[in-house]
Amino acid sequence: MLIAQHKKETNIAEYILYMWQIEDVIRSNNFDLSRIDEAIIQKFNVEKDTQYEIKLWYQNLIEQMMKEGVIEKGHLSSVSKYTNELNNLHNSLLTTIQDAEYQNAYHKAKDDIKVLIIKSGGEAHNEIEACLIGLYGFLMLKLKQAEISEATKSAMNSFSTLIALLVDRYNKLLKGELHLSKEKSN
Numbered sequence: 001m002l003i004a005q006h007k008k009e010t011n012i013a014e015y016i017l018y019m020w021q022i023e024d025v026i027r028s029n030n031f032d033l034s035r036i037d038e039a040i041i042q043k044f045n046v047e048k049d050t051q052y053e054i055k056l057w058y059q060n061l062i063e064q065m066m067k068e069g070v071i072e073k074g075h076l077s078s079v080s081k082y083t084n085e086l087n088n089l090h091n092s093l094l095t096t097i098q099d100a101e102y103q104n105a106y107h108k109a110k111d112d113i114k115v116l117i118i119k120s121g122g123e124a125h126n127e128i129e130a131c132l133i134g135l136y137g138f139l140m141l142k143l144k145q146a147e148i149s150e151a152t153k154s155a156m157n158s159f160s161t162l163i164a165l166l167v168d169r170y171n172k173l174l175k176g177e178l179h180l181s182k183e184k185s186n
Contacts, residue, residue, distance in 0.1 A: 001057035002050075012082050012170055013163045017136050019079045023065065027072070031062050087128040089170055097180055102169065105162045112155035128166065131159040 004022070007015035029035040033055065041054050064076055075083075093102040109131070116130045124130035138156045141148050172178040 001054045002044075002046075004057075011167050012086065013132065013135075013167050016079055016082055016086075016132055017139065020075060020132075020136055022061065023070065023075060023079075026058070026062055026065060031066065031071070033059055033062060083129050083132065084126075086166055086170060087126040089173060090126075090128050090166055093166070093169055097178070099165075099169065102162075102165050105158070105165050109155075109158035109162045112158055116155070128163075131163055134159050135163065 004015060004018055007018050025040065026036065029039065036058050037055055041051055041058065044051060044054060046054075061076070064078070065071065068074075068077055070076060090106075093099040094106060112134075113127050113130050116134050117124045117127070120130060120133055124133050134156060138148070138152065141152075169178055
């Protein structure tokens with residue numbers, strides 16, 4: 001809860017990835033709040049009131065996941081909303097806004113994105129979700145200390161660059177600082 005709040009305010013992509021990880025933690029603990037409390041919540045070095053708030057947060061997530069039917073796979077609608085917002089901004093940066101720096105980063109990542117969309121077997125509903133799925137999978141491989149190919153590292157580097165620019169533009173949009181390009185290429 002504490003980490004999620006901070007990430008949501010500072011880096012929406014990290015928030016999405018963090019929430020995907022939380023969903024997986026809930027699944028791996030079989031939606032059992034007492035197991036999550038023992039394994040995770042009690043290890044937070046915070047006041048009892050804050051621990052109670054964290055436990056309540058997990059309980060709400062468990063209930064939401066069950067209600068939305070994302071028990072075995074999938075993501076909470078409240079998290080997917082941000083993925084869709086990022087994808088809408090992504091499309092605008094490429095077309096309406098015509099952000100040259102962003103367009104350049106996209107062209108470097110485009111082929112790897114297309115490959116990942118195909119490999120995801122329909123799990124990735126758009127290009128930004130594909131990048132996030134790739135980055136999440138990369139994180140899981142690193143945590144498992146699995147061997148990672150140079151091609152995968154290169155693709156993840158291009159995804160990371162693209163997502164970092166997208167988050168920057170997202171933050172500017174929220175502050176009212178994102179502007180249309182003066183030059184149009186279409």
